Amino acid sequence: MQSAPPLAETIASILHEQEPNFLRLYLNPHVAQLCLCLDRYARTTWADGRDDEDYQSFLANGLEEALSGALKLLRCNRARPDARSTALILDPAGRLAGFASAELAGGGRVEFLPEVRAPGETLEGIAAASGATRIDPLVLVASDDELLDEHAAAIERILTRDAPGVVTCVDRAALDAIRADPGRLPGLVVPDVIVFDESFVDRAVPFGAFTARRSLFAVWNRPGKGTFHSTTFQPNTISARHFLACLAGADPAFVDRHADDLRAVRDDLERRGEAFRRHYNPSLLRLIRAAGFETADVRASGSFVVVGGQPIYDVVGGVACSMRGHNPPNYLDETTSPAIPSGAELEAELSDRLRRLTGLGRFLPAASGGGAVEIALKLALAAQHPRGHVLALEAGFGGKTLFALTGTANPKYKEGIGPLYPEVHYVDPFEPDACARIDALMETHDFAVVQLELIQSVGGVRAIPEAVIRHLDEGRRRHGYLLLVDEVQTGMYRTGPFVRSRAIGLTPDLLLLGKGTSDMMFPFALTLYSDAMAKRLDALAPTLVDAIKGRFDYEQGYRTVINLIRLGERIDLSRQVEEAAEVFRAGLAESLASSRHVREVRAFGLLIGVELDASRPPRRWLGKRLGALVLLAMLRHPRFPVLAGFCQYEPNVLKITPPLNAGPDDVRAACRTIAEVVNSPFWKLLAAGLGGLILPSPIRKKGDHEHADDPAAQLAAR
Numbered sequence: 001m002q003s004a005p006p007l008a009e010t011i012a013s014i015l016h017e018q019e020p021n022f023l024r025l026y027l028n029p030h031v032a033q034l035c036l037c038l039d040r041y042a043r044t045t046w047a048d049g050r051d052d053e054d055y056q057s058f059l060a061n062g063l064e065e066a067l068s069g070a071l072k073l074l075r076c077n078r079a080r081p082d083a084r085s086t087a088l089i090l091d092p093a094g095r096l097a098g099f100a101s102a103e104l105a106g107g108g109r110v111e112f113l114p115e116v117r118a119p120g121e122t123l124e125g126i127a128a129a130s131g132a133t134r135i136d137p138l139v140l141v142a143s144d145d146e147l148l149d150e151h152a153a154a155i156e157r158i159l160t161r162d163a164p165g166v167v168t169c170v171d172r173a174a175l176d177a178i179r180a181d182p183g184r185l186p187g188l189v190v191p192d193v194i195v196f197d198e199s200f201v202d203r204a205v206p207f208g209a210f211t212a213r214r215s216l217f218a219v220w221n222r223p224g225k226g227t228f229h230s231t232t233f234q235p236n237t238i239s240a241r242h243f244l245a246c247l248a249g250a251d252p253a254f255v256d257r258h259a260d261d262l263r264a265v266r267d268d269l270e271r272r273g274e275a276f277r278r279h280y281n282p283s284l285l286r287l288i289r290a291a292g293f294e295t296a297d298v299r300a301s302g303s304f305v306v307v308g309g310q311p312i313y314d315v316v317g318g319v320a321c322s323m324r325g326h327n328p329p330n331y332l333d334e335t336t337s338p339a340i341p342s343g344a345e346l347e348a349e350l351s352d353r354l355r356r357l358t359g360l361g362r363f364l365p366a367a368s369g370g371g372a373v374e375i376a377l378k379l380a381l382a383a384q385h386p387r388g389h390v391l392a393l394e395a396g397f398g399g400k401t402l403f404a405l406t407g408t409a410n411p412k413y414k415e416g417i418g419p420l421y422p423e424v425h426y427v428d429p430f431e432p433d434a435c436a437r438i439d440a441l442m443e444t445h446d447f448a449v450v451q452l453e454l455i456q457s458v459g460g461v462r463a464i465p466e467a468v469i470r471h472l473d474e475g476r477r478r479h480g481y482l483l484l485v486d487e488v489q490t491g492m493y494r495t496g497p498f499v500r501s502r503a504i505g506l507t508p509d510l511l512l513l514g515k516g517t518s519d520m521m522f523p524f525a526l527t528l529y530s531d532a533m534a535k536r537l538d539a540l541a542p543t544l545v546d547a548i549k550g551r552f553d554y555e556q557g558y559r560t561v562i563n564l565i566r567l568g569e570r571i572d573l574s575r576q577v578e579e580a581a582e583v584f585r586a587g588l589a590e591s592l593a594s595s596r597h598v599r600e601v602r603a604f605g606l607l608i609g610v611e612l613d614a615s616r617p618p619r620r621w622l623g624k625r626l627g628a629l630v631l632l633a634m635l636r637h638p639r640f641p642v643l644a645g646f647c648q649y650e651p652n653v654l655k656i657t658p659p660l661n662a663g664p665d666d667v668r669a670a671c672r673t674i675a676e677v678v679n680s681p682f683w684k685l686l687a688a689g690l691g692g693l694i695l696p697s698p699i700r701k702k703g704d705h706e707h708a709d710d711p712a713a714q715l716a717a718r
Helices: 007-017 029-045 063-077 151-160 171-181 237-250 252-257 261-268 268-278 281-293 331-335 341-358 371-381 434-444 466-479 533-539 541-549 554-568 573-592 619-635 663-678 682-694 711-717
Strands: 055-060 086-090 100-104 109-111 135-141 166-170 193-196 208-213 298-301 304-307 309-315 362-365 390-392 425-428 449-455 482-487 509-514 525-529 598-606 607-612 653-655
Touching: 007 086, 007 237, 007 331, 029 055, 029 171, 029 193, 029 208, 029 237, 029 252, 029 261, 029 268, 029 653, 055 063, 055 268, 063 135, 063 193, 063 309, 063 371, 063 663, 086 541, 100 541, 135 237, 151 525, 166 171, 237 252, 252 261, 261 268, 268 281, 281 619, 304 607, 309 663, 331 554, 331 711, 341 554, 362 371, 362 425, 362 533, 362 541, 371 449, 371 482, 371 509, 371 541, 371 653, 425 434, 434 466, 434 533, 466 482, 466 525, 466 653, 482 541, 533 541, 554 573, 573 663, 598 653, 619 663, 619 682
Parallel strands: 086 135, 135 166, 166 193, 390 425, 390 449, 449 482, 482 509
Antiparallel strands: 055 208, 100 109, 193 208, 298 304, 304 309, 362 525, 509 525, 598 607, 607 653
């Protein structure tokens, strides 16, 4: 077996080819190939006579995220939604320590996910766990040894008695062992969902996936459910491409066996789209087609995506991930430079810089924004035990994984997947009596932590009233709770300062950074916390901290963040953001201030929301589809196409998150496009938007443009 290729080779290839990394509209050949491989592994490893049905996969940023999604998928499919059952995780090697609960020093336990049990490394308590309680689902964390086989009799009793859904989690060694000896327990039990972990990318980059028959995924393939479960950064190119590079060394016989299919997916656009639809995400393929991105000729550089020779100004940037645009040309040289230390010295420098910039020097790594939320909540509940109540804000968003949903107020993301963390309360921060409602809750419950975003980005780009923020800041001294501030979308200079909390004189107990921490290249996030919390955790839950750190300790992630902080200081990025933001504000104010089609423009640095007015006919007839039609029309603009997004909770609020080094000429041109489209007559807007659904894309085909083969020349010519 060959050794896995270094991650630097994958990064260098992406940069050289200017391949989009965090661009959901990209019909990504590596994602299609990866999911085809997972389909083939599922079909050929667990043969049960039903190998004629396609397997569909969801990509995540690690084992925990993938398992969380697998549990959600099974809960959405369960035949008896009202029947109480317990998910039992059999994890002999303790790989999922801290996933569902945390053991405390001196005894005691903090539960994060109700009705989810993991008996422990020795599986003591399995008999009690499977006694009178109905087990569903059953999670088998397979390894290449025989630990699970030792408990075959108990597992068989559970399977016979409860007929639970089965999730089998495999690493590369376990999968190879099962395929070599199908007679072992993990090979005999046919899983409903298979979870693949970080070992399939040699643990060099965050990766995870869960795979199941398409009949199980049908509940999420319905209209309106395409983003029911999603995670920061996925899908991406770096993880998918590195998976394929590692696969060639780890299982060359498998690659040879499926070489023709993999080659066809890479080279034949129709086959690629079919694999993408069948094995990854049919809803996303429909969106790609509607946007006109169904082409093999897609590249990304700086502020632009070039599709079929047509440059498109990208003000989505992976949803606030873009610090300096797509494929920063010096990224690899900068992050691998000897000027950046390694190991303990690297972490010490990062700690010192974060303390100076935020007031918090302790941190734990995460693989996504949602993962950072989960880590922060786990740390807070462990440090505050026995306090267990969480206060969050309505219209807030914490993520869609099982525990991150604690801070996500929108109930539509929680339908059919309970039970979730129960001791959470929501307050509307925009109500006149919000502070009084908070005080009333404080009098009746012992809150461990209060979670808030200073600007609710998913909730419509709305700033929390300062009076509410000050009240929560002062209240922690009276009531003893911890303050958790989520700056996944507002941090890393997005609103001007490195973090918004520091700029308003707020030092929380926990602070989250994400999105921009990736530099549009490496999936990574951070959970920062105070020294006082660190002391509590050292005393109460030291194993939790160690488990989390070991799970997400990616040196390339640390190097990426250090490089960005150094760069930000060297070029005075805060000032650049403020200057670019002023150009955006002026351009939008000039063109939209008197528009009867716009309710409000809300701008916080380079986090901008444009709320459309859909209250009057004929636009009122479109309802929540108005924003989508506006975005399609902007994308099809004849002179300066613009790729923008919208807020998940408020689809008629356009969301603009351009690169932080956005140039003034491009910003002014983007403002003109936005204004022209928003102010278009209704019939013209409808025709331009619906054209993406019924007409061929106006994006020029390769060869129709003087610079079609040279994206850099395209951008220079513009």
